[in-house]
């Protein structure tokens with residue numbers, strides 16, 4: 001029978017954690033009851049350096065019932081790193097692992113469908129939002145634009161899929177082979193391969209508390225996704241540079257023509273305009289190239305992606 005682990009990254013989630021734990025426990029017990037998963041299945045919370053009582057609550061839950069496990073990170077490393085810490089820590093104990101957020105936005109009833117798909121033989125089951133009715137127009141618009149943009153740039157991501165997914169042990173072992181530090185898991189997981197499928201669910205409102213992903217973090221995350229999945233922006237610069245060089249040759253011909261036909265006019269405004277334009281272009285190009293060099297720099301350091309200070313497990 002499948003030994004299932006559910007991994008939940010938590011950052012300052014004291015308001016929702018108990019309720020999330022209660023509902024997940026019910027779900028696990030029900031699945032054990034119908035013999036879909038084995039009796040030693042578990043729920044593991046990853047505390048991502050919370051400043052509130054999150055870790056204390058996790059310890060209490062673990063003390064009261066060994067169905068709950070906990071991983072305490074040494075400091076806040078962000079959602080993706082916390083999730084990876086959880087997945088990499090439990091993969092040796094479980095046959096399949098489901099990751100989900102702590103705020104009950106992901107419908108936990110999709111877990112049943114995910115397990116069914118896993119039993120059918122799929123290694124990766126993506127949870128996909130069927131609609132975004134509860135998101136604000138702004139969030140919906142930015143998210144959809146992001147998916148479009150990243151597809152145009154040539155990266156392979158599953159539309160409207162966040163980090164609610166099931167992965168088999170062998171898929172997780174595949175993920176472990178990816179050593180990059182700039183983590184964008186929803187872009188990496190499709191690269192693992194193995195049979196995969198999709199289950200749909202409706203995304204609810206956050207149960208309590210507020211989003212730990214303000215606009216600034218969201219934009220940084222989108223940028224991270226693009227720059228860690230594709231080098232298309234660099235190619236864009238190359239193409240642009242090539243085109244402009246060709247154009248400048250034509251301009252040169254034109255200037256020669258004007259010179260020899262005696263019609264030289266001091267074009268102060270056009271000179272200045274092109275100076276500014278090219279200056280801007282060069283700066284932008286250098287900036288983007290620098291962004292990638294920055295990534296190379298970070299990757300070569302091979303810093304640990306997380307450090308675990310405690311692991312409560314049975």
Ligand code: UDP
Nearest residue numbers: 009010011048078079082101102211212213
């Ligand atoms: N989270 C985390 N570390 C962080 C920020 C968020 O582990 O630095 C967790 C958070 O506790 C939640 C999940 O990541 O379980 C998603 O965050 P949130 O629900 O705030 O994002 P949103 O749903 O608003 O995009």
Ligand code: MG
Nearest residue numbers: 101103105206
């Ligand atoms: Mg949320």
